[in-house]
Amino acid sequence: xxxxxxxxxxxxxxxxxxxxxxxxxxxxxxxxxxxxxxxxxxxxxxxxxxxxxxxxxxxxxxxxxxxxxxxxxxxxxxxxxxxxxxxxxxxxxxxxxxxxxxxxxxxxxxxxxxxxxxxxxxxxxxxxxxxxxxxxxxxxxxxxxxxxxxxxxxxxxxxxxxxxxxxxxxxxxxxxxxxxxxxxxxxxxxxxxxxxxxxxxxxxxxxxxxxxxxxxxxxxxxxxxxxxxxxxxxxxxxxxxxxxxxxxxxxxxxxxxxxxxxxxxxxxxxxxxxx
Numbered sequence: 318x319x320x321x322x323x324x325x326x327x328x329x330x331x332x333x334x335x336x337x338x339x340x341x342x343x344x345x346x347x348x349x350x351x352x353x354x355x356x357x358x359x360x361x362x363x364x365x366x367x368x369x370x371x372x373x374x375x376x377x378x379x380x381x382x383x384x385x386x387x388x389x390x391x392x393x394x395x396x397x398x399x400x401x402x403x404x405x406x407x408x409x410x411x412x413x414x415x416x417x418x419x420x421x422x423x424x425x426x427x428x429x430x431x432x433x434x435x436x437x438x439x440x441x442x443x444x445x446x447x448x449x450x451x452x453x454x455x456x457x458x459x460x461x462x463x464x465x466x467x468x469x470x471x472x473x474x475x476x477x478x479x480x481x482x483x484x485x486x487x488x489x490x491x492x493x494x495x496x497x498x499x500x501x502x503x504x505x506x507x508x509x510x511x512x513x514x515x516x517x518x519x520x521x522x523x524x525x526x527x528x529x530x531x532x533x534x535x536x537x538x539x540x541x542x543x544x545x546x547x548x549x550x551x552x553x554x555x556x557x558x559x560x561x562x563x564x565x566x567x568x569x570x571x572x573x574x575x576x577x578x579x580x581x582x583x584x585x586x587x588x589x590x591x592x
Contacts, residue, residue, distance in 0.1 A: 318367060325522040326515050332370070333365055338499060339371045342451065345374035346444065349453040350436070351406060353387075353395050353410040356455040359489055359523050360511050364453065365402060375453075377404055378439065382411040383418055386534045398530050403513045408415040409428035409435055416560045423578055424538040429483075437588040444445050447584065448505030454592075456495050456592050459551055461543035471543075475572075493571075504584050508592070509591050514560040515549060 334338065349364060351357045377399070381387035387408075396406050403490060411431050421427035444450055468489055494500065500508040512520060524531060539545045551557075565574040582591065 320443045320557055324519055325526050326359065326508060326512075326519050328363055330367055330396070331511070332367060335498075336516070337511065337540070339367050339373075342371055342373035342375075344449065345451045346449045347373060347445070347451045347453065348440070349375050349377045350455070350456075351377045351379045353391075354455075355520050355524050355531050356457050357505050357511055358525075358529050358531050359520050360453065360455045360530075361399065362523075362527055362529055363511060365421060367402060373379055375435065378409060379406050379542055380409050380411055380435050382428050382431055383415050383424070383536060384411070384417050384456055386532055388534075389466070391532065391534060395532070400495055409439065411435060413423065418538060425541040428538070433589055433592055436592065437585070440588065444506075450506035452506065452508050453513055454508065457517045458515055458558050458560055458563065459548055460544055461492075461496050461513065461567070462551075462563055463547040464495065465563065467543045467545060468492070468571060487590070490574070493573050494591060496567055496573060497576050497579070499578055500576065502580055502584065502587065503582070506584070516557040518552070518557055521530065 349361065351356075351361060359578070362375060367373075368375065379387075392406075392408055396408070399406055413431055417425035418427050440450070440452075461585065465514075472489070495510065495513070498510050498513050500509065564573075577585070
């Protein structure tokens with residue numbers, strides 16, 4: 318952990334970090350997941366700029382959930398910006414109202430399940446050659462720091478019953494795979510997290526400097542997510558983290574599963590339960 322100077326992420330630095338990956342995009346079916354938040358918006362900016370340099374195409378898919386964050390006016394505002402830059406966002410209807418989330422024990426878990434179900438359905442019906450598929454999803458370094466603390470406090474330091482154990486283990490498996498920037502799966506498709514090595518403070522500054530619009534409506538369920546609460550702490554304390562140190566700690570102290578634990582999983586199981 319270091320005192321934060323909040324440097325914005327430089328595109329050219331990011332491009333060189335992932336040059337070998339970007340150079341493979343020209344013959345891939347690049348499927349980008351977009352939420353309109355700061356992480357996916359900066360990732361979209363970088364991928365769009367890389368598209369011109371490396372000569373590839375991609376499609377941006379957005380699951381509008383929870384609905385109160387995505388009224389037509391908001392989707393039009395954000396969509397208009399990206400449309401002017403040559404990206405036509407595909408907005409997917411989640412087929413459930415916010416009442417469905419409100420009635421769930423944890424609305425964030427219910428929302429994530431809806432998104433996974435939508436992703437699996439969209440890919441199953443549209444992808445013919447899985448070996449050409451590249452899925453871009455956006456987690457930041459602060460996300461995996463939060464997952465680590467959630468695991469330490471919620472499992473290692475807590476007294477939980479055996480019935481809850483299986484759910485905690487599944488949660489650990491879900492979050493642990495997000496530490497890996499690149500997963501080459503057994504069916505040939507790849508999962509890419511382009512911002513996992515960067516602090517949210519740097520992402521926010523990059524968004525501000527580039528003048529990129531993001532969702533203006535705060536999620537009313539955000540307090541159910543531990544990482545949102547912890548993010549406030551990081552901001553309050555002015556801290557940022559180093560990816561290598563975080564990864565080494567998770568591998569050494571939290572028994573982070575080896576990457577092959579995930580790359581050997583069948584796509585139906587991975588996309589619906591772990592992704």
